Amino acid sequence: MRVMKESLPFLFLCAAGGAAAGLVLGSMEYIFELVPGLIVLVPAMIDMRGNISSTMGSRLGSAHHLGLMERGLGSSIVKENIKSTVALSVLLASILPILFWFTSFALSITIELRALIAIYLISISTGFTTGVLLSFISYFAVIMSIKYDLDPDNLSGPALTTVGDVLTLLVLFFFAYFIGGAIL
Amino acid sequence: MAFIGILGGQVLHSIEEYLLTFPVFLFLVPLMNDLGGNLGCVLASRVSSGFHSGYIEAHIKDKELTENMFITLLMGLITFLTVALGVAVSSAVIDLSTTALNLILVILGAGVITTVGTMIITITVSLISYKKRLDPDNIVIPVLTTLADLLSIISIFAMVWLVVIN
Numbered sequence: 001m002r003v004m005k006e007s008l009p010f011l012f013l014c015a016a017g018g019a020a021a022g023l024v025l026g027s028m029e030y031i032f033e034l035v036p037g038l039i040v041l042v043p044a045m046i047d048m049r050g051n052i053s054s055t056m057g058s059r060l061g062s063a064h065h066l067g068l069m070e071r072g073l074g075s076s077i078v079k080e081n082i083k084s085t086v087a088l089s090v091l092l093a094s095i096l097p098i099l100f101w102f103t104s105f106a107l108s109i110t111i112e113l114r115a116l117i118a119i120y121l122i123s124i125s126t127g128f129t130t131g132v133l134l135s136f137i138s139y140f141a142v143i144m145s146i147k148y149d150l151d152p153d154n155l156s157g158p159a160l161t162t163v164g165d166v167l168t169l170l171v172l173f174f175f176a177y178f179i180g181g182a183i184l
Numbered sequence: 185m186a187f188i189g190i191l192g193g194q195v196l197h198s199i200e201e202y203l204l205t206f207p208v209f210l211f212l213v214p215l216m217n218d219l220g221g222n223l224g225c226v227l228a229s230r231v232s233s234g235f236h237s238g239y240i241e242a243h244i245k246d247k248e249l250t251e252n253m254f255i256t257l258l259m260g261l262i263t264f265l266t267v268a269l270g271v272a273v274s275s276a277v278i279d280l281s282t283t284a285l286n287l288i289l290v291i292l293g294a295g296v297i298t299t300v301g302t303m304i305i306t307i308t309v310s311l312i313s314y315k316k317r318l319d320p321d322n323i324v325i326p327v328l329t330t331l332a333d334l335l336s337i338i339s340i341f342a343m344v345w346l347v348v349i350n
Contacts, residue, residue, distance in 0.1 A: 004255060004258070004259060007226050007259060008259060008262065008263070010222070010226075011219065011222055011226075011259060011263045012263065012266070014218050014219060014222045015215055015218065015219055015263060015266075015267055017218060018214045018215030018216070018217070018218035018219060019215050021214035021218070022210070022211035022212060022213065022214045022215045023211065025210055025211060025213065025214055026207045026208070026210050026211040029204055029207055029210070032200065032204060033204065039193060039196050039197050039200055039203075040190060040193030040194055040196065041190075041193060042193060042213075043189050043190075043192035043193045043196065043213075043333050043334075043337060044186055044189030044190045044192070044193055045189075046189075046214065046333070047185065047188075047189040047329065047330050048185075048189065050221075050329060051185065051326050051329070051330075054325070095186060096186060096189075096190060099186060099187055099190040100190055103190055103191065103194050104194070109194075109197070158222060158225075161221075162218065165214055165218070169214075
């Protein structure tokens, strides 16, 4: 049962991270009432965030193993990864509201046009901001694990997704509050 | 993947009213998503390493495989039980607008469904991708985390519906 001894603390830590994200989500009650349908974005955004940052995390980890990260933030592979992460985030963030509209239409749920526009703007701004923030965080996570002689691959997955979740929700909260407040 | 995420979102949207009335369940969503996802990931990487090193044979009746499945179930049970108790105990101190028993039932029920479902998904996708000569590491994790999220949201929905609304 050595597996359990190693994995259980990790799982509990992950639950703690989830709890932190949950607290942010729980405090967004008002926002969900303000922007109807916003809640539909939440799981998709979190998933997207998780996948994109893990990919970047493992790419940077491998890049380091190949010695391609010599020039730190100036390394071309780092710059490329940051650019593609942000681009991918914005791209996906603009698709989500379309999927939202489509599924709502298919499920016969009406959405106010203003709400849809608000959600679109919120999605893109959140996508862009989290893309930028998380790519830098991924980079620093990899640097940290190198410094402390840990395998970047082990650290990047779970740590990044947990931090990413909380951060994504906070950013979503922020933009929903202002854009929602302005438009609705 | 994004589509499945949005579907999950639509499920949440349909119980939004209940989530807003009992914010504790809203709070549970990321936590259970994360736990389901990580249980799956732990299993997935062990199984994948097992396949690569020949320690586990890509067959459902393999003894190592079933042992890992059992451990995953056990860990899921322990973790969700702890979370359920933790939340139930907190309800004595903070007003969570629903009974401790309801909380335990919802969390445990959703937890069991999520754990079992995640395990089935992980093993299935791992076996299939390995048999098709694809590297399980690349395929399993993204598929698993997205499906696990959807599953945990649906199971929360189902348990809230069963326990609180009825």
